[in-house]
Amino acid sequence: MAIRTFGLTTIALPDLDEPGLYLSNVDSLDSTRGSVQDFAYGNADLRSLDLAETQLISGRITGIHAQRTELESVNLHGVEITSSDLGSARWAESKLTRVHVRDTKLMGAALDGLVLDDVLFEGCKFDYATFDKVRATGPVAFIGCVLTEATFTDCDLSDVVFSDCQLRLTEFGAGRYRDTDLRENDLSQIRGVAHLAKVRIDPGQQAHLAEALVNELDITVGDD
Template sequence: MGTRTIRRTSVTLPALDEPGLYLSNVTSLEGGRGRVSDFQYGNADLRALDLADVHLLDGRISGLRAQRTRLEKVRVDSVEFTGCDLASLHWSDSKVTRAVFRDCKLMGAVLEGVTFDDVVFENCKLDYSTLTHVRTAGAVIFSGCSLRETVFEAANLTKAAFDDCDLRLTEFNGGQCRGLDLRGNDLSQLRGLASLKQVIIDRAQTLQLAEALATELSVTYGEDLDAK
């Protein structure tokens, strides 16, 4: 069982190459009795993907494209998502454990009440998304992701790490961020700095936070006034 580590944060990855595990091709993620296990699903172009009360266990989902996606009370265990484009994603009241989202487009997504435990987002686009009351029960890594104008609303990010991400106008509003690792990112355009108490940064990033704070406070520099 492999792991992905960024500094002090280590995520346990899905164990999909274990001896004796065979993934069968499936044509739907709905499954019988609300459970889909040991599966491969992909290269599908859907008008809508609606899943409720479904358990996805031990599988790979690749090249899935949906014009509208709604997931409610969906449990995900040991699943890899690769190259998926889930437009208008609304994901609520769910738990995601040992999962990887790689090269996925989740732009404008709305996530509400989703719990993450050992999850990696790698090279994903989550611009303009809103994550409300999401919780990191276990380690979560965002690596090389774009989160422009993404809003974390009342989120618990105490076990998360961001690395080499685009955080332009990313906003943190309330929630818990103690221990959130923001090293390795440009923080100069963050919003909601009051919510980032007790996060982890490098000393060199202090100036970036100062720049973000000056913007957030809409300060006026005296030398600019004197030059007029």
């Protein structure tokens, strides 16, 4: 098991190179048994990646480029997703446990009803993505991610870490943000400041939040 720590949050990630674990190459993530385990899948250009009612356990997904992605009730446990482009992803009603998503594009993705536990998103692009009713039930971090005009609605992001992320016009709607760690980010262009009760920031970010609030309320600042 690999461990990564960000601020006060420690995330347990899959160690797919541990002794005794052998990953078999597979041509598809579909399975009549409803689960795929100890697998390696990658380097494929797909018109669509459609999965439903599936468990992916202990595996590596690398270099997948899909024009369209539809995932319904697809649970991941001990999975790495790297260097992939999950175009126009729609991912709903699924649980991710000990998952590491790195250098992957989920631009315009609709993430609905996901439950996250020990999940790290690192260097990912979530431009224009929508997070709806996403719940962090364990450690979760977004590190070095781009979330331009992404929207969080009715989410529970308690204790989630955002670090070194691009949050231009990122909107935080109604939800739970107790101890959400927003340090080490430029917050001056975020939206939904009024919803961010009980978050964690650095002293220097107070000015960022004030600027964001002025912009959101379309306040004119002048001497005359």
